[in-house]
Amino acid sequence: FEKIPLALNHHDELYQMALTFNAMIDRLEAMFKKQEQFIYDASHELKTPLTVIESYAAMLRRWGKDDPEILAEGIAAISDESRRLNSIAEQLLALARSEDVSYELQPVDAANLCRQTAKRLSQSSNRSISVKAETPGLYAWTNEEKFVQVLVILLDNALKYSRFPVQIEVGSDNDFVTVTVIDHGTGIPKEDLPHLFERFYRVDKARTRGTGGTGLGLSIAHSIMTQHGGGIKIESEEGKGTRVCLQFKKVVDAS
Numbered sequence: 001f002e003k004i005p006l007a008l009n010h011h012d013e014l015y016q017m018a019l020t021f022n023a024m025i026d027r028l029e030a031m032f033k034k035q036e037q038f039i040y041d042a043s044h045e046l047k048t049p050l051t052v053i054e055s056y057a058a059m060l061r062r063w064g065k066d067d068p069e070i071l072a073e074g075i076a077a078i079s080d081e082s083r084r085l086n087s088i089a090e091q092l093l094a095l096a097r098s099e100d101v102s103y104e105l106q107p108v109d110a111a112n113l114c115r116q117t118a119k120r121l122s123q124s125s126n127r128s129i130s131v132k133a134e135t136p137g138l139y140a141w142t143n144e145e146k147f148v149q150v151l152v153i154l155l156d157n158a159l160k161y162s163r164f165p166v167q168i169e170v171g172s173d174n175d176f177v178t179v180t181v182i183d184h185g186t187g188i189p190k191e192d193l194p195h196l197f198e199r200f201y202r203v204d205k206a207r208t209r210g211t212g213g214t215g216l217g218l219s220i221a222h223s224i225m226t227q228h229g230g231g232i233k234i235e236s237e238e239g240k241g242t243r244v245c246l247q248f249k250k251v252v253d254a255s
């Protein structure tokens with residue numbers, strides 16, 4: 001696209017139209033740039049495990065037959081990296097789906113769904129996740145599946161980056177039902193906080209690679225929350241822990 005040269009009279013209607021048109025072009029250009037960057041980042045993330053798989057396969061080809069230690073190491077590395085590729089592919093799909101708004105919203109009993117999800121994750125991870133809900137009957141205007149998807153992202157992180165019990169607090173703040181996931185783990189450095197919703201952003205790539213993170217979880221959560229009129233806020237202190245607060249529109253009369 002070409003911008004319109006602004007050599008017209010400032011009061012002219014055409015001049016105003018040209019201004020609007022040029023602003024639209026700026027926005028489109030920014031969108032294309034973002035999309036380009038995303039494709040670049042996604043390819044990079046997919047290529048890294050593939051390179052590791054390729055080099056281990058070469059190592060196995062040369063020495064695998066004669067050395068059982070190399071054989072075991074190679075197979076373990078290849079299956080780890082394949083799992084990682086699989087999880088990146090799944091997260092990319094989840095990210096694409098998070099922008100789809102065709103799902104239905106309905107009143108959801110927030111505390112109830114938090115308890116069910118906490119129980120399930122606590123059993124599978126063998127870790128303690130408690131739910132505190134002082135006001136009963138708080139209904140959030142959301143979609144059950146999306147609610148659980150976002151909550152699981154936050155709980156997974158809380159469990160991954162902390163060794164201590166995790167808490168969920170369900171409450172209300174003016175017109176919103178709030179669900180806060182609290183952990184007392186590593187926390188997040190201040191300079192990283194503004195970037196957490198960026199796709200593929202990880203605080204410490206070396207450290208989080210070991211924990212199997214892709215850097216997509218919070219951007220999926222952010223996209224889902226903003227798509228249906230909710231919000232997500234993160235407070236964290238390094239070495240102390242993290243609080244991630246979800247805000248859903250409150251249903252005043254759920255009957």
Ligand code: ADP
Nearest residue numbers: 157158161202203208213214215216217218242
């Ligand atoms: P990942 O899949 O790497 O966990 P996320 O988008 O969910 O990706 O999170 C982005 C980064 O934010 C993580 O890599 C991690 O560094 C940091 N992070 C997220 N949640 C927490 C938490 N509860 N405690 C400490 N760090 C966190």
